Amino acid sequence: MWARLKIPGGLPFRSLGSKLIFSFLLVVLAGGLASTMIGTRMVGNTIMAEAQKKVRHDLDSAWMVYQEKLRRIQDVLHLTAKRDLIMRAVTGGQVEVLRQELERVRIDYGLDFLTLTDKKGVVLTRTRTPYQGGDFQGNDEMVRRALKKEIVAATEIVPQEELAKEGPELVRQVYMEFVPTPKAKERPETRETSGMMLKAAVPILDINNNILGVLYGGNLLNRNYEIVDKIKDIVFKGERYKGKDTGTATIFQWDLRISTNVKDKSGLRAIGTRIARDVYDQVLENGRAWIDRAFVVSEWYIAAYEPIRNIKGEIVGILYVGTLEEPYTDLRNNVIYSFFGVAFLGLVLVLFLAFFITRSITRPIGKLAQATEKIAGGDFSHEVSIQSKDEVGHLAFSFNRMTRTLKDTMEELYVLNNKLQELNRHYLEMVGFITHELNQPMGVLKGFLILLRDESLGPLVNPNQKKAVATMLRNVNALINMIQKYLQLGRIESGKMEVNKVRIPIFAEALSSILEDEKPQLDARKMQMIVENEEAFRKVEGEADPVLLRIVFSNLIGNAIKYAQEGGKIWCGFKEEPEELLFYVKNEGRGIPADKLTKVFEKFTRLEGELEQRRGGTGLGLFNAKEVVERHGGRIWVESEEGKWANFLFTLPKGGKGESSLNR
Amino acid sequence: MEGRRKVLVIDDEPDLVEMIRMALESQFEVVTAYNGKEGLEKARSAKPDAIVLDIMMPVKDGFTTCQELKGDSETSSIPVLILTGVEEHFGRSKYTKASGMEIEAEDFITKPVDPNELVRRVNALLKKD
Numbered sequence: 001m002w003a004r005l006k007i008p009g010g011l012p013f014r015s016l017g018s019k020l021i022f023s024f025l026l027v028v029l030a031g032g033l034a035s036t037m038i039g040t041r042m043v044g045n046t047i048m049a050e051a052q053k054k055v056r057h058d059l060d061s062a063w064m065v066y067q068e069k070l071r072r073i074q075d076v077l078h079l080t081a082k083r084d085l086i087m088r089a090v091t092g093g094q095v096e097v098l099r100q101e102l103e104r105v106r107i108d109y110g111l112d113f114l115t116l117t118d119k120k121g122v123v124l125t126r127t128r129t130p131y132q133g134g135d136f137q138g139n140d141e142m143v144r145r146a147l148k149k150e151i152v153a154a155t156e157i158v159p160q161e162e163l164a165k166e167g168p169e170l171v172r173q174v175y176m177e178f179v180p181t182p183k184a185k186e187r188p189e190t191r192e193t194s195g196m197m198l199k200a201a202v203p204i205l206d207i208n209n210n211i212l213g214v215l216y217g218g219n220l221l222n223r224n225y226e227i228v229d230k231i232k233d234i235v236f237k238g239e240r241y242k243g244k245d246t247g248t249a250t251i252f253q254w255d256l257r258i259s260t261n262v263k264d265k266s267g268l269r270a271i272g273t274r275i276a277r278d279v280y281d282q283v284l285e286n287g288r289a290w291i292d293r294a295f296v297v298s299e300w301y302i303a304a305y306e307p308i309r310n311i312k313g314e315i316v317g318i319l320y321v322g323t324l325e326e327p328y329t330d331l332r333n334n335v336i337y338s339f340f341g342v343a344f345l346g347l348v349l350v351l352f353l354a355f356f357i358t359r360s361i362t363r364p365i366g367k368l369a370q371a372t373e374k375i376a377g378g379d380f381s382h383e384v385s386i387q388s389k390d391e392v393g394h395l396a397f398s399f400n401r402m403t404r405t406l407k408d409t410m411e412e413l414y415v416l417n418n419k420l421q422e423l424n425r426h427y428l429e430m431v432g433f434i435t436h437e438l439n440q441p442m443g444v445l446k447g448f449l450i451l452l453r454d455e456s457l458g459p460l461v462n463p464n465q466k467k468a469v470a471t472m473l474r475n476v477n478a479l480i481n482m483i484q485k486y487l488q489l490g491r492i493e494s495g496k497m498e499v500n501k502v503r504i505p506i507f508a509e510a511l512s513s514i515l516e517d518e519k520p521q522l523d524a525r526k527m528q529m530i531v532e533n534e535e536a537f538r539k540v541e542g543e544a545d546p547v548l549l550r551i552v553f554s555n556l557i558g559n560a561i562k563y564a565q566e567g568g569k570i571w572c573g574f575k576e577e578p579e580e581l582l583f584y585v586k587n588e589g590r591g592i593p594a595d596k597l598t599k600v601f602e603k604f605t606r607l608e609g610e611l612e613q614r615r616g617g618t619g620l621g622l623f624n625a626k627e628v629v630e631r632h633g634g635r636i637w638v639e640s641e642e643g644k645w646a647n648f649l650f651t652l653p654k655g656g657k658g659e660s661s662l663n664r
Numbered sequence: 665m666e667g668r669r670k671v672l673v674i675d676d677e678p679d680l681v682e683m684i685r686m687a688l689e690s691q692f693e694v695v696t697a698y699n700g701k702e703g704l705e706k707a708r709s710a711k712p713d714a715i716v717l718d719i720m721m722p723v724k725d726g727f728t729t730c731q732e733l734k735g736d737s738e739t740s741s742i743p744v745l746i747l748t749g750v751e752e753h754f755g756r757s758k759y760t761k762a763s764g765m766e767i768e769a770e771d772f773i774t775k776p777v778d779p780n781e782l783v784r785r786v787n788a789l790l791k792k793d
Contacts, residue, residue, distance in 0.1 A: 446776045447683035451683070454779075480776055517774060517781075
């Protein structure tokens with residue numbers, strides 16, 4: 001459907017359409033690819049950067065939840081410590097009262113333990129079985145500070161022995177065997193026995209601000225899901241994505257998961273597993289936050305880990321929040337797919353467009369090419385139907401105009417040519433007819449004039465009579481010559497001149513009659529005609545049209561007689577060459593100047609001079625001779641020594657060359 | 665006059681015949697005919713010593729006339745000199761352009777005719793006897 005145009009060089013395509021489409025495609029593909037890659041990269045990065053920012057904020061929110069819990073514990077303790085009852089009981093040493101009251105507080109506020117010490121730091125009462133008391137807590141940093149009237153609250157690691165004092169259930173609560181975790185750092189331990197607590201310690205003061213004792217207590221974080229679930233609810237609003245939690249939170253005691261809402265494969269909370277090595281190193285060892293994508297149990301999360309420190313500032317654990325990566329990657333992928341989709345659509349659209357645009361160009365061009373072919377083949381009636389208003393349409397319009405003009409011109413030419421042929425035929429017929437008819441009266445005139453001149457019809461009595469007769473005869477001869485030459489010309493130039501080649505004896509058929517006809521002239525001018533190489537000449541045979549060949553000899557010899565001086569010699573001869581037969585007519589006389597040697601063969605060329613004017617002549621003799629010789633496939637030329645002689649030579653090819661019949 | 669040879673001139677153009685007669689009559693007795701038919705009759709009746717025959721004639725053209733002359737035993741021995749223009753004939757050639765056949769004439773002379781040449785040719789014909 002596209003024109004098959006040959007395009008040298010350039011793209012290796014055979015059609016304009018392919019070239020265009022390919023170029024379009026290339027540009028679009030390149031551009032589309034580049035923009036898609038850049039775009040998706042940018043978008044991907046942006047999305048992921050935003051996700052990480054969000055996680056950072058989520059972690060901050062998680063901290064607030066964590067701190068709030070801690071704060072709450074502190075407040076409970078603080079308010080309790082300020083109560084009159086407590087103060088008086090402590091002052092009065094009413095241990096039983098204290099125990100009852102404090103246990104109530106403990107249970108009311110959901111604390112895991114609540115313990116009272118005296119002003120020396122010795123435990124006065126605990127609030128859960130076995131209600132152990134009497135041990136010294138003054139070495140505990142937080143208690144120590146509270147004894148100094150400081151109100152403190154922080155995360156604290158509590159060893160098993162201490163937990164045992166607060167309550168044996170607590171020991172059980174914290175006991176955790178490590179679950180083998182592939183990416184975790186190697187540790188010699190296989191279980192955790194100590195617990196991680198949110199602990200507060202407040203001083204109990206009398207009215208005089210003297211220390212009466214310390215009230216401390218708090219909650220275990222191990223297996224306590226309150227905080228992590230609260231974080232999840234607040235920060236992630238409990239959303240789910242494709243059946244998975246979008247957000248998770250974990251509290252690590254060192255590298256051990258002790259509280260989490262990350263579910264393992266069986267759907268249970270994944271406590272007991274440990275953190276990955278690279279997070280361990282950065283967060284626990286180097287104390288730096290870690291925000292990146294992490295594979296948590298079975299899903300990819302964008303995770304943020306930050307160290308949890310105790311009152312002394314030592315790192316004791318990690319707070320983690322993670323947001324499911326999948327929504328973000330899905331979003332990013334969707335964007336990328338959309339990009340690609342749009343790009344692809346664009347590509348398809350462009351292809352369509354390109355196809356149509358290309359077609360709108362190549363189809364008309366193809367049509368034009370075809371039409372041009374037709375015209376080249378001679379069919380001028382074909383018109384191109386291209387409707388578009390653009391340059392191609394314009395071209396088509398002009399093309400059609402041109403075709404119409406061509407057609408008209410060709411028709412005109414055809415008609416004219418026919419007329420011309422007809423006219424030419426008529427002309428030649430006329431010429432032939434007229435000249436032939438003219439010959440008759442010319443013959444009679446000549447004959448009678450000769451008789452008169454020779455006084456065969458009686459004497460001529462005075463010189464005027466003689467002169468008159470001589471002049472008349474001369475003019476009649478000139479006329480006869482003219483008629484002859486024009487007759488020759490007509491025959492030569494006619495479109496249907498036939499060179500009827502026959503194998504003839506050259507001398508007998510073409511030369512001898514001429515010699516006989518010219519004999520009177522020769523005698524009158526006392527000239528000598530010498531035939532050279534006569535024996536061979538008389539024998540030679542050649543392929544020639546005798547009528548036409550006679551014209552050649554007639555004209556050459558006639559010229560020789562005309563231009564030679566009186567009493568001069570004329571030679572006519574023949575020479576056999578390997579490929580051709582050579583004939584010549586040479587005369588003594590004025591000769592021909594060197595610059596005119598070719599010019600003499602031109603139509604209507606005569607040598608200048610008074611003598612020539614008087615002798616008349618048509619300027620056709622040599623032209624006609626040349627035409628005839630060349631029609632036979634031969635050559636004709638003249639050699640001359642100016643002032644001395646002129647030699648006209650011509651050749652006839654031996655056997656079978658030249659034209660045998662010609663329609664000019 | 666006795667001893668004078670007789671020449672028959674066959675030509676359809678009266679002026680030309682007249683000219684030829686004037687050219688010949690100083691030496692010969694001249695008999696004329698203006699077409700081929702007449703020419704044949706006169707050839708048989710007058711028994712000339714030579715015939716001058718124009719090749720281009722209406723009714724019976726020179727070619728046919730010549731053939732008949734040569735075909736007729738009465739006239740076949742009379743030498744014939746053909747008058748010919750270049751158009752219809754190959755001049756001195758034995759072949760006609762039209763038929764490509766041979767003419768059995770003794771001699772040919774091209775028109776326009778030089779009367780002196782004509783006389784010479786006729787004499788040459790008669791010398792062959």
